Each structure stands twice: as structure tokens, then as C-alpha cells.
Amino acid sequence: MIEACTKCGKLLETEWAFCPHCAAPYKHQAKAAAPHEPEKAPVLGGFSGLLLGVLVAPPMIIGGTMLCLMVGPWMAVGIPLIIGGICAPFLGPIVGISAVRGNCPWCGARISSVGMLDAFYCYACSKRIELRDREMMKAE
Numbered sequence: 001m002i003e004a005c006t007k008c009g010k011l012l013e014t015e016w017a018f019c020p021h022c023a024a025p026y027k028h029q030a031k032a033a034a035p036h037e038p039e040k041a042p043v044l045g046g047f048s049g050l051l052l053g054v055l056v057a058p059p060m061i062i063g064g065t066m067l068c069l070m071v072g073p074w075m076a077v078g079i080p081l082i083i084g085g086i087c088a089p090f091l092g093p094i095v096g097i098s099a100v101r102g103n104c105p106w107c108g109a110r111i112s113s114v115g116m117l118d119a120f121y122c123y124a125c126s127k128r129i130e131l132r133d134r135e136m137m138k139a140e
Contacts, residue, residue, distance in 0.1 A: 049099070053092020060085030100131055105138045 002013050007024035019026050064081030067074040101112040109124035119130045119139055128139035 049093040050089060051092070053089040056092070057085045057088040060088060100134050100136065102136045104129060105136055111136075 002011055004011055005019040005022065005024060005026060008019060008022040010019065010021045012019065012026065017026065018024065060081050062085075064078040064083075064085060067078030067081065070078075099112050101110075103109065104111050104122040104124060104127075106122060106127040106129070107125040109122060111122055111124075111129075113120050113131060113136075117131065119128055121128055130137050130139040
């Protein structure tokens with residue numbers, strides 16, 4: 001911060017208590033700090049999707065391994081389950097990011113869509129809700 005001495009007018013490049021040129025006591029002018037506004041999250045729903053992926057992964061991996069240990073065509077089901085379990089923590093945030101959260105336009109209950117659906121039903125009132133431009137609308 002560069003400021004000028006109030007007595008001799010020389011520039012003070014650092015925060016001095018006294019001017020090095022004229023030895024006058026120098027008081028720094030306190031500048032009002034701008035209020036710090038917290039940074040908005042760049043992506044909404046990513047953490048909930050990650051949590052979903054982490055919770056789904058172990059049962060898929062364990063179930064897939066159990067199916068692979070069985071002899072016969074069960075391996076064809078077990079291997080995709082294991083691969084899905086490995087990918088679940090990475091794919092979960094994608095599902096969570098694409099989810100739309102809000103209130104039901106029919107009853108006002110707090111709801112969220114899962115994935116990229118065009119329409120779904122409210123769990124509280126069982127009425128159909130359509131998504132248009134990430135907004136929840138009543139389905140007529």
C-alpha cells in the first residue's frame with residue numbers, strides 16, 4: 001500500500017509508524033473492508049449424488065462378486081454389477097447435478113427429480129409434474 005506522509009508529502013511504500021524522511025508520526029487511514037460475500041457453489045446437487053454413488057457402490061460390488069462366484073450364466077450379471085459398483089461414485093454426481101429440486105406446484109411439498117426426467121409424480125399428492133426449462137410445472 002503506497003500512501004503519502006501528511007507532513008512532508010513523501011511516498012511511504014510500506015506501513016511505517018514514523019516517516020523515514022521527516023520522522024513525523026504517521027497514522028494509516030483505515031480503509032473500510034468490503035463485506036465478504038461467500039462464494040456460491042458452482043454445482044448444486046453434486047455432493048448428494050456422490051453420497052448416493054458411495055452408498056450404492058458396496059452392495060453392487062459385493063453382489064456382483066457373489067454372483068461371479070456362482071458357476072454358470074450368473075457371471076454375465078455379476079461382472080456388469082461390479083463395473084457399475086466401481087463407476088457408481090463417479091456417476092452419482094452426474095445424477096445429482098441433473099436433479100431439479102423445488103416445491104410441488106400442486107401441494108407445495110419439497111421434492112426433487114432424479115436424473116433427466118421430463119415428468120414425474122409427487123410423492124405427497126401423487127399428481128404428475130412436468131419439467132420445463134428446469135422449472136416444475138403442473139401437468140394438465
